[in-house]
């Protein structure tokens with residue numbers, strides 16, 4: 001695979017008089033796990049549906065490795081739609097083999113892949129059960145297996161982690177990481193920001209149909225790290241400095257969080273802390289994804 005980047009450019013779409021997507025532009029790079037984050041109704045599902053071609057946006061385009069999304073390219077996508085959509089009355093293993101066959105995988109290979117995925121997702125015992133008799137979390141695991149069965153070149157997953165227990169989440173995360181390491185661009189949406197923060201190399205943050213931040217997850221958080229400090233003064237539970245240009249945004253057992261405006265001097269904060277007592281901790285902090293999200297959405 002050469003440059004297997006998924007590029008989404010200028011996607012715009014109205015549903016009636018409601019603008020669902022407003023110039024959505026971002027990239028999903030090969031070998032990277034990219035988290036797609038946004039509030040309910042922000043436009044994640046609509047964007048994913050436009051990428052895989054199940055809906056046609058009013059404007060904008062999508063390319064993969066620089067080429068248009070032809071039918072041929074679309075067959076190489078592993079897509080897990082929000083509305084799911086497997087066959088409830090078909091046996092689990094049979095269903096996976098069937099899907100692989102439809103996507104052009106040979107019989108023996110399809111059987112081998114289905115068995116390997118069922119094993120990896122801890123579903124071997126349920127292989128001969130009808131899908132609808134499985135718990136929702138286990139049905140979800142089968143959905144993931146279905147998206148992976150043809151070893152796709154691109155993975156687009158709408159909330160793959162919702163409803164999974166912690167063990168299934170780890171198994172799923174490991175599968176996605178494995179595919180990313182094989183050079184596949186992976187885009188998945190989630191409302192579980194702690195999980196996205198832990199897993200993702202890249203982020204796309206969408207708000208009201210517009211991408212408000214995208215790129216390397218660590219870099220995005222660090223860009224906003226410049227002016228927030230955490231200070232712990234020994235023996236004082238809730239030290240609160242009263243200095244010009246500084247705002248206390250939180251205090252507790254982990255110390256006091258202080259935002260400094262552009263003109264405030266961190267050394268003045270340190271001096272004030274030292275005057276109050278022994279300084280046990282003084283550092284710039286990197287905001288969590290939850291804080292970053294709240295900030296960019298604001």
Ligand SMILES: Nc1ncnc2c1ncn2[C@@H]1O[C@H](COP(=O)(O)OP(=O)(O)OP(=O)(O)O)[C@@H](O)[C@H]1O
Nearest residue numbers: 015018019020038039040041042043044045046047
């Ligand atoms: N088929 C449709 N008809 C009309 N409006 C729609 C349709 N699909 C989506 N929308 C609207 O488009 C906007 C974006 O919806 P979308 O489902 O893409 O958001 P989302 O980010 O996936 O939300 P969630 O996190 O709740 O799944 C919302 O305002 C939604 O109501």
